[in-house]
Amino acid sequence: MCDKKSSYDPASLPDFLPMYYKRFFPYGAYFKWLNYGGVPKNYFSHREFSFTLKDDVYLRYQSFSDKQELEKEIQKRCPYKIDIGAVFSHRPRDQKAVKAADFRAMEKELVFDIDMTDYDDVRFCCSGADICSKCWPLMTIAIKVIHRSLCDDFGFEHILWVYSGRRGVHCWVCDEVARKMSQTARSAVAEYLSVVKGGENQAKKVNLYTGNIHPSITAALDIIGGKSFKSYAIEKQDFAGTDEQIQKILSFVPDENFRDGIMNVYEKNHPKTSYTFWNVFKEYIKEKADFTHKKLSNLPDELMLQYCYPRLDVNVSKGVNHLLKSPFCVHPKTGRVCVPIDHEKAEEFDPFTVPTISQLCDELATNDDSDNSSKRRVKDYRQTSLGRYMHVFDNFLKKLEKTWHGKIVEENGKDKQF
């Protein structure tokens, strides 16, 4: 990945972490989130955190009674990575002392993990852990498509999107209903949201019904089929630029006559670009896929979905007990902070301008030099480039807080009655 601008050196991570955890990590807001207004009471202290330290030393079942303890431990350990796990029946740090059968994962946010490596068959700019501005739009599309469905279809309201620090995004659904979901329910929602299916031995990975198309897919197609597909597949990826790429697309067409037919028309076409190919493909199918070839008429939609529809790791979503990297961690390889993303401005989010830990520390040093000392302490991070991302988090929290306000009043009321 090209990050000359931020010039972060992974070897320097241990030097920066103490400063980061001392002056940047937003303990207050973070605690406010995971404490959920203290309803129920042990929600925070029964939550599992795990720390990854230097040399992949992995500490599971960490837990903290309150914000102070969390802050102290993090600053002491300076973890390379923090994961958030489930809320357990007992304090996770007592895990060894509790009978295994009694130690149970009770609740957790419903989470989704979208990782660019899962798109390697439909991006031609980079592969594996690398990303660039040509493939990042896939993440933008993913945020929009999934966010819409979570809100409109499932009725969720408290959804936090977070940059994973390197090559993907995480989604945390924090509604109470979502946190209480069983494994079966989580996997059902994840499956509902999965349209691209198939392993290394299946070329065509999207198959729509020949009958009606489900409203949620139509809605996704509205998002993808507008500007997104054109801008991503045609302009950025030039997805039908080479013979090999064209062969790949044709391999989705199950009918030999159709394959030949499309190529015949395209041969006569000038100029030969991804744009013209796409037009030929669409037109040909529209014209020829009559009643006898009804199955083929979905091909253009299926192709758009295969290239652009979000790809989730269902296993991450499924387990109540599954850990996911915490927001506001620093990715050890890139040095970038796992910052919240404003879903309404998903297009504007640029992973390459997300501040790195070294950059933040630099900014702070400059501020320290120029600023007078007293009022600075509290809101260090707001004066650096982390500030605008904190804003997103604050908005998320503000809305979330309203849900427990009602509850706290309720609980208090109960107390007074007796």
Added chain:
Amino acid sequence: MDFTPKTGKSAPTISSRRCEEYPHVLQFYKKPPSEDVTLHEFEDLAVQRVKVLKAVDSVGIRNIKGSKEYDEAMEKEIKKLRDVDWFVEKTSIKPADLSARRRKDHLSHFILRLAYCKSDELRRWFIQQELDLFRYRFLRENSASILDFLEKNGLDYQPIPHEDRGKMRDKLKDASFKMTSPDVLQREYYKVPFMEVLELVRGRKVYLEGGYAYVPQDELVVIVLASFREHLSHALAITSRAVPAMEEDGRLLKLLKNIHSLYLGNDYSTAKKANSAVTADMINGLSKQSFPPCMQNLHRGLKEEHHLKHWGRLQYGLFLKGIGLSLEEALRFWKSEFTKAADMDGEKFDRQHSYNIRYNYGKEGKRADYTPFSCIKIITTNAPGVGHYHGCPFRHSDADLIEQKMNKMSFPKDKQTKVMEYIKGSHYQLACREYFKAAHKTEEEIDLMHPNQYYEESQRLINGASAGETDNKTQTEPRGVKIIKVKSTNPNFDDSITGENMDELELASMETD
């Protein structure tokens, strides 16, 4: 329910109270029986219901649920089960007999709960068959009877106002397979929280809006089944905690074990004896000779990528354990492959992967001895995604790839056609059986349930039924009464009854970005 046998008595009995009346042919089995049952009847009823559930299972494997073929196959099975057909009521049955038949249904269900509450695998099987049986019976009833049942069980759902239905009709139509707008207007729709119809949600078969699902009357059975499933999983969880209390009476326990081992056959959880030990160096050769296509795929994927993702490692690793690869050899095998990758050295491998391998062998974590995956599990759970090589090729590969492969191996044309037909009809295990027959040039029919069974049958054919393999005989015998080692119950199983083992997920969590 108090199933605790009275100590000191000659025969364990179910504690007694008076027999209840059974108002409806369908039951939700909410109330446990409260009458004495002799040990003889206990066993007899258990065997009867096992027969029924087994028939349900085999019809389900060979046919698509809800299809015409499925119903026909069920009809046929019922005819065969004449002496135990108390679960269907024809008009010819005398009203006086109804109560006795329903009592059998009731008792036998509760007896099997005891036998099937012990492990994830057993619970999963039992719940699945009970649900399928219930669905079949439910759909045979007419709407008056269904309404009666719903009302008796406190499931009185209210349809949405027709005005709302009219407004939503396009969405409701699109959310269905093949309905038209007039179809929509001819049906009642029920509005329920999406959590109550997870199976419809999972398959994207229902319209969702603002957290509610709009379920057409034809799918009412799904709501009822979901409710039944929840009730049953919960009940099994409770039963399994209660069962240890019965352990004092060895006979009852032994009986229960015998019941559930009647039909799961071998679970291949323990590596085979030393004389059939497989070493790391043998795997390459064996894979060509005797591995089922799913494992050949994984082997090829591993060779090409010098890596396999989580589910691939699990599916393949447990299979290898099942064919007799020891832990030491397994570590050697995985290490030698993984370290061929540019970014993996021995030390990194030890750090990142040896834990998982020892885990498969029950040496880490909860120390459970994990069972190799059965075909059904491979076919129906964790479908592969991009970069994955696991799964069953007959289910999860492009048909042309299988055709190409069969051509390359010069399978006879008629065999090839058969395999392809089975795939088209979604009979993946039958396709695999034909494949097996062609690959081994045999006409012997094997009832293929497990990749390890494929391997063992193959070895048997290649090496002849030689010494050291005698224990196979009993294992592949469909009715072999081999007592399965009952594994310790999973503490998290409330949730994992229908899903996967928590531990597997715990491991998966370690390799995210």
